[in-house]
Amino acid sequence: MSVAVTAATDIHRTIDAVWRIESAKLIGALTRIVRDVGIAEDLAQDALVAALQQWPEEGVPDKPGAWLMSTAKHRAIDLLRRHALFERKQEELGREVELRLEQPDPVDALDDPVGDDLLRLIFIACHPILSTEARVALTLRLLGGLTTDEIARAFLVPEPTVAQRIVRAKRTLAEAQVPFEVPRDLEARLESVLEVIYLIFNEGYSALRPELCDDALRLGRIMAELVPDESEVHGLIALMEIQASRFNTRTGPSGELVPLLEQDRRRWDYLLVGRGLAALARAGDAHGPYVLQASIAACHARARTAAETDWERIASLYETLVEITRSPVVELNRAVAVGMARGPAAGLEIVDELMSEPALQSYHFLPAARGDLLSKLGRLDEAREEFERAAGLTRNARERELLLQRAGNSGSEERRKRSGI
Amino acid sequence: MRVLVLVKASKESEHGAMPTKELVAEMGKFNDELVKAGMLLAADGLHPSSKGKRVRFDDGKKTVIDGPFTETKELVAGFWIWQVKSMDEAVEWLKRAPFGGGEEVEIRPIFEEADFMEQLG
Numbered sequence: 001m002s003v004a005v006t007a008a009t010d011i012h013r014t015i016d017a018v019w020r021i022e023s024a025k026l027i028g029a030l031t032r033i034v035r036d037v038g039i040a041e042d043l044a045q046d047a048l049v050a051a052l053q054q055w056p057e058e059g060v061p062d063k064p065g066a067w068l069m070s071t072a073k074h075r076a077i078d079l080l081r082r083h084a085l086f087e088r089k090q091e092e093l094g095r096e097v098e099l100r101l102e103q104p105d106p107v108d109a110l111d112d113p114v115g116d117d118l119l120r121l122i123f124i125a126c127h128p129i130l131s132t133e134a135r136v137a138l139t140l141r142l143l144g145g146l147t148t149d150e151i152a153r154a155f156l157v158p159e160p161t162v163a164q165r166i167v168r169a170k171r172t173l174a175e176a177q178v179p180f181e182v183p184r185d186l187e188a189r190l191e192s193v194l195e196v197i198y199l200i201f202n203e204g205y206s207a208l209r210p211e212l213c214d215d216a217l218r219l220g221r222i223m224a225e226l227v228p229d230e231s232e233v234h235g236l237i238a239l240m241e242i243q244a245s246r247f248n249t250r251t252g253p254s255g256e257l258v259p260l261l262e263q264d265r266r267r268w269d270y271l272l273v274g275r276g277l278a279a280l281a282r283a284g285d286a287h288g289p290y291v292l293q294a295s296i297a298a299c300h301a302r303a304r305t306a307a308e309t310d311w312e313r314i315a316s317l318y319e320t321l322v323e324i325t326r327s328p329v330v331e332l333n334r335a336v337a338v339g340m341a342r343g344p345a346a347g348l349e350i351v352d353e354l355m356s357e358p359a360l361q362s363y364h365f366l367p368a369a370r371g372d373l374l375s376k377l378g379r380l381d382e383a384r385e386e387f388e389r390a391a392g393l394t395r396n397a398r399e400r401e402l403l404l405q406r407a408g409n410s411g412s413e414e415r416r417k418r419s420g421i
Numbered sequence: 422m423r424v425l426v427l428v429k430a431s432k433e434s435e436h437g438a439m440p441t442k443e444l445v446a447e448m449g450k451f452n453d454e455l456v457k458a459g460m461l462l463a464a465d466g467l468h469p470s471s472k473g474k475r476v477r478f479d480d481g482k483k484t485v486i487d488g489p490f491t492e493t494k495e496l497v498a499g500f501w502i503w504q505v506k507s508m509d510e511a512v513e514w515l516k517r518a519p520f521g522g523g524e525e526v527e528i529r530p531i532f533e534e535a536d537f538m539e540q541l542g
Contacts, residue, residue, distance in 0.1 A: 017509035021458070064513075214504060221459030248534045267534075271462060271502070 011056050018064045019048055020145040025065070026072055027142055028117030031180050033076045037124055038170035041142065043079070047072035118143075119226045120180050126193040129176055134169035135196045137162050143222070144215045154212050155203065187230070193223065194236050194290065201240050208251065213244050224279070234283035235290030241276030242297040245269040257398045261306040273301045292321045311341035328357045329365075336369050344376040364393035368403060375410050384410035423462065423531040424503050424511045430470065430496035431524060435489065437469045447519035455503070455514070466499040494525070502531070 023044060030040035047068045061067040125138040140146045140154075148166065152159040183189040197219050204212025220237045227233055249263040280298055283291045296317050303309040318334035321327075332354055339347020351370045360366045371386030387407035391400045440448070455461035467473075471489035490496060505511045511528045520526065 013507075013509045014513065017507065017513040020506055020510055021513055218459035218504065222457065225457045225459075275462065 008056050011060060012052070014060055014064075015048070015051050015055060018051075018060075018068065022065045022068055023145045024118060024121065024143045026068055028121040029069065030072055030076050031121060031124070032117055033073065034079060035180055036174055037121070037142070037180075038174060039079070040076075041170075043072050043075050044068075046075055116182060118222070119182055122193055122223065122226070123183055123189055124173060124178060124180060126189075126196045127173065127178055128189070128192055129172060129178065130169050131165075132196070132199065134165050134172075135192070136199055137165045138169045139196050139219065140200065140215060141166055143219055146215070154209055156207075186227070190227065190230060190232065194220075194232060197223065198236060198240070198290075201243075205243060205247070210244075210247055213240070213247065216240060217244060224282075231283040231286035232288040232290045234279045235286075235288055235292075235294045238276045238279035238283065238294035239290055239297055241272045241279060242294065242301050245272035245276065245301065255398065257396075257402060259402075260300060261309075265304065265306075268301070276301065287320060287324075289321060289324055292317055292324070296321075309340070311337050315341045328354055328359050329363070332360065332363075332366060332369060336372075339369075339373050339376075344373040348373040348377065362393055364390045364399070364403075366390075367393065371403075371406065371410070375406075380410045422505060422507070422533070424505060424508070425529050425531055426501040426503060426511070426515060427497050427527040427529065428499040429525045429527065430493050430498040431522075432493060434498040435469045435471070435493055435496065437471070444519065451518055454517070455501070460504045460514070461501065462504055463502040464500065467497060469498075470496050 026044040026047065027037070027040050030043050031037050034040055034043065050071050051064070051068060055061070055064075122139070122143055125142050126135045130138065136155075137151055140151050141148065146154075148163045149159050152162045155162070197216050200219070201213050201216035204210065204214075204216060217237070217240050220233070220240055224233045224237055245268045246260070246263060247269070249265075249267045250258055250260075252258050276294070277298055280291070280294050283294070296314050299310050299314050299317070315334060315337035318330060318337050322330050322334055332351065335347045335350035335354070337347075338350060348370070351366070351373060354360055354366060355370075367386040368390035371383045371390060374380075374386060375383035384407045387403050387410060391403035391407065394400050394403065452461065452464065455464075469489065473488040473490070475486040475488075475490070477484040477486060503511060503514065505514070508528065508530065515526060515528060518526065
């Protein structure tokens with residue numbers, strides 16, 4: 001009895017693993033046949049249920065992926081046949097379906113030799129008509145093979161909320177009759193895909209959930225193989241690999257944030273650093289926003305100590321990034337880099353120009369950066385005020401703690417002068 | 422999680438015999454699949470142990486031993502590092518590898534910092 005139970009749970013775990021490996025390919029192939037991502041997912045689930053019923057009895061087939069694919073495809077074709085029959089009864093032509101069924105062996109003919117199905121599926125999941133949250137949920141579900149429950153736990157939202165998002169997203173796609181194709185305006189649509197992947201990564205990174213970062217990295221690497229000529233994909237992977245290499249060093253023993261320059265570089269993950277630098281090399285000479293951010297991350301990764309950082313190069317990379325993005329946040333980062341490269345006065349000059357920038361009025365990093373430059377210039381009273389202001393603006397408790405600590409350290413100039421420091 | 426997949430040496434690999442064209446092609450296809458799935462982090466094949474060396478550490482004494490080493494089954498001929506969700510997933514991937522001549526391939530989870538933290542309490 002206990003042996004049989006063990007065997008059954010073993011098979012269920014095997015089926016889970018096969019599902020993780022195969023589900024995206026299955027759903028992609030099925031969507032091409034039935035032209036509806038919701039129906040495709042249902043059909044794939046049906047095949048999974050069939051496996052759960054048959055495999056414990058008959059054993060796991062030699063090629064479990066092929067078994068699932070052919071089971072699911074036969075179901076898809078049955079569905080199309082019924083649909084065609086129905087249409088004929090309605091005296092409609094349903095010619096497209098008939099044509100597809102006239103091929104000698106519809107199952108073989110429906111093979112996808114170049115992996116385009118997966119790419120089409122990614123573009124559907126990240127379609128601009130969907131909200132960002134819906135894109136994230138659908139991508140993790142369809143491409144990442146995550147269950148609704150796993151997505152809910154990763155994003156700390158109730159499971160029904162995620163389920164609703166996914167149902168609504170599928171309905172939106174069906175109603176809009178979004179075609180299952182690689183879009184002609186590939187670069188514009190790619191932006192949305194990369195944004196979704198980076199969002200997933202950042203959620204994992206800032207909420208300290210490494211699993212989610214791994215999911216994002218895997219999606220990014222899949223994407224890189226599908227569109228290997230797009231430099232920004234490699235840029236994004238490089239950026240994520242290098243950031244992930246610092247995952248363990250960016251928080252201290254009690255969960256406090258450790259700034260990049262104070263991290264223990266010996267504990268960075270050099271397998272990921274190496275992969276990141278290789279991905280960056282693959283991006284070539286292009287200068288898109290992800291490639292530039294990855295190049296900046298690579299400057300830090302290459303420096304064995306914080307003091308060896310090539311700040312001049314970082315400052316010039318930020319300058320190019322500002323030209324592309326026109327973002328005041330990036331300009332602020334440039335100011336910090338300039339401060340490191342050419343001294344705090346040069347950095348402060350740029351920061352002061354940003355003080356009136358409306359987009360940065362409630363951004364805590366502006367007073368924090370200004371406070372840092374002022375304290376380096378010995379203007380401690382002003383520095384303390386800026387750190388306190390920054391602490392009042394941040395919503396992150398750990399960051400607030402760090403800023404208040406810096407405010408305390410800045411002390412009072414008067415007191416210091418009197419005590420002769 | 423990450424796993425190290427160890428391909429054990431065989432008489433052939435120890436003799437430095439090159440694999441057949443067919444096997445190389447099939448292995449290439451398998452590796453392509455791993456790359457396309459976004460889970461292959463690193464991979465390499467090793468020269469036979471005749472080109473290897475060992476250093477033995479006794480009480481303050483270090484002895485260098487030249488290959489070849491005899492216990493073929495314990496030797497490693499190549500490795501992969503994979504990123505997977507579970508050991509089950511690693512097993513499923515490995516089952517797809519184009520072996521079939523009595524090779525034994527071992528999957529070992531790699532320690533992560535979190536594991537050390539747990540052990541250190």
